[in-house]
Amino acid sequence: MTRPFRFGVVAPLTTDLPTWLARVRRIADSGYSTLLMPDVPQWQPAPGPTLATAAALTDLRVGTWVYASPLRPAWMTAWEAHSLSVLTDGRFEMGIATGRPGIEDELRRLGLPAVPPSERLAQVRETVTALRDLDGPDRHTPVAMAVSGPKARALAVDVADTVTFALHDVPRAEVARLARDSRAVRDLELALHVPVVGDTVAPFMAHPATDPAALHAMDSLAVLPDDPAAAAEEIQRRREEIGFSYFVFGADVADAFAPVVAELAGH
Template identity: 75%
Template sequence: MSRPFRFGVVAPLLTDVPTWRNFVGRIADSGYSTLLMPDVPQWQPAPAPALAVAAAQTGLRVGTWVYASPLRPAWSTAWEAHSMTVLTEGRFEMGIGTGRPGIEDELRQLGMPVASPGERLTQVRQTLATLRNLDGPDVHTPVVMAVRGPKARALALEAADTVTIAALASDSRAAVAAMATDLLAERDIELALHVPVVGDTVAPFMASARETDPTALREADSLAVLPKDPAAAAEEIHRRREEIGYSYFVIGAGSAELLAPVVAELSGH
């Protein structure tokens, strides 16, 4: 049976705090399940304090989308995640991955070691092991893993509650769908899909990324884009669950209110 739909919003703090808090309140009233923060030091406050503010203000679940493993020691990330679970009384989801494209340049700018992809995946594994030790038998912090290569997908099958494919905008629908369906063939796991483009609107934290041209994405039938029309968007969301297995859809802040009617209609169904 298909999992019920749920929806998250990636909402970096790119405005003044009162404006952002007003936006968080509107998201909470629109049927979204989760408010998410990216892990980009140059842009905004650190994810955990911002998410703590959002969790205190609303009943939303909150989460990272996603922690970049090389930006901090594994024990520090795990301790922060466990603490968020305790302080939000179970409303925190730890999203984690090896870092978005260009993470090497970020690390150099920050004066940090540039770890290889294999070393970064080892850091993810260490973070997950430490988190489970901190959680102990009575607490469970849900883990969302952003994965791409076979080793990362194998770790996600071992340790994650939710998986999102760290797709490139240029990836074909067939290629991403194949990775997603292979995961489902191994284990009944929640599949999350990040959709950075709705109509011609690109998510704020993706605006500088290459290969996010809305017209090109539509022509390629990419999974990175949804139609602007709510009815067409709802139809496409249903299609992606039926054909691939996606049930958790993550939208950029700039399109969250546009798709609010879709979210209200589909959430929980």
Template identity: 70%
Template sequence: MNDQTGRVTRPFRFGVVAPLTSDLPTWRDRVRRIAGSGYSTLLVPDVPTWQPALGPMLATAAALADLRVGSWVYAAALRQPWSTAWEAHSLSVLTEGRFEMGIGAGRPGIEVELGLPAVSPAERRTRMRETVAALREFDGPELHTPVVMAVSGPKSQALALEVADAVTFVLPADDDRAETTRRVRDFAGGRDMELAQHVAAVGDGVAPFMAPPDLDTAALRAADSLVVLPSDPGAAAEEIQRRREEIGFSYFVIGADFADTLAPAVAKLAGQ
């Protein structure tokens, strides 16, 4: 038992957000290398028009390597519940249970940037709820597609406690360790959930699709922000262990550009 959070201590697992930012053969090689380095899950962001559609990319990745795949994360502002749930269920079936559905409200204004009608926060949460409900209907009693929900305020946190299997917190970059710890500890409910940590930066590098490219990594370190990890694998492993012990995070998601850098830490901690 974790004395700080009152949660059961879960084994570590590690995911990698790997968008297609190169030629296809290079991306395929990257997928295979990630799978061979101890990472449990390959994730793809929901960024229409910037890369191939999320569903085909994940199906391709699952065929290339024996690892889990997932959305990080479906943006409810861009997606209708029934079709999103059908895609998620289909990926679960085609990967023989190796798919996990990450879903969140979506970045503010993303739908307007793409020429779509504005979607209110309340409607985004409604879509998230309806997507999970439709997914459970598609899955039926023989299949349970895990749902990781990205949350920020109390309303989305309450929804995650009701319908999700795991949660990742959308943390302001300027939150320090104490503020992040408070946010997570205030996430109270009647059941234990896996807590995921979205790591946007490693050392001085910022992961594409996980944070703005102009993110000030020096300021993050000065503020003791938890959206950054050290680039030294030994120091990163110590910090990851500290975050589980003090806060309860056990699932860490990083950018593909840092997968090789942190591979020794992953090899040491995965499954422990």
């Protein structure tokens, strides 16, 4: 099954509020599907109230990209996600994963237990299970999972609606194989997190030390050309050859890629 294209923007609130609100309106007016917030304590306002503000301002879908499972008890994350789904009338998508590389140091700074990856993955399952219980039979909050290892991929196939592969430094052919293997089990939506456009690394979407030249050299799927026409052609190629239909960019390229979204969204 070929899914229609949709596009999301990771747009943390890092400016004054009026500037951010104006950006949110432009993103909505440009035809993007989803406004997304990272989960980075103390760098920005918390995802929940920020996303609720964006959803009240526009008709955008909103989502976390992504909750880090060890930062909160599973029931608390599920409760917030369910609440956002209710308050946005079904326009919320819960993105979740086990946390960025180095999250153990962040957990210690926050006074939280630095649990191993296996426990963090169990927290993801527990969170999704609690969310489904809160949603009940009449609501289904979409779940997106960012995955890398085989256990996380297996969990995503079991419980998620959307999967994105946190494998920026892995060559295209290997990510393509993993994507096809996942969709062979179940018809998941495949999302592509694109932190590098041209030679620019989007804030909050990759480590600041990310080397765009190295990613270009290995033909990484984490990169798109900065020319909108070339980007549109490559996006279509990635859906045709691999199955990616949901593309997520940083806010700094949202205006420049508006023509891409106008051409492809919904098709």
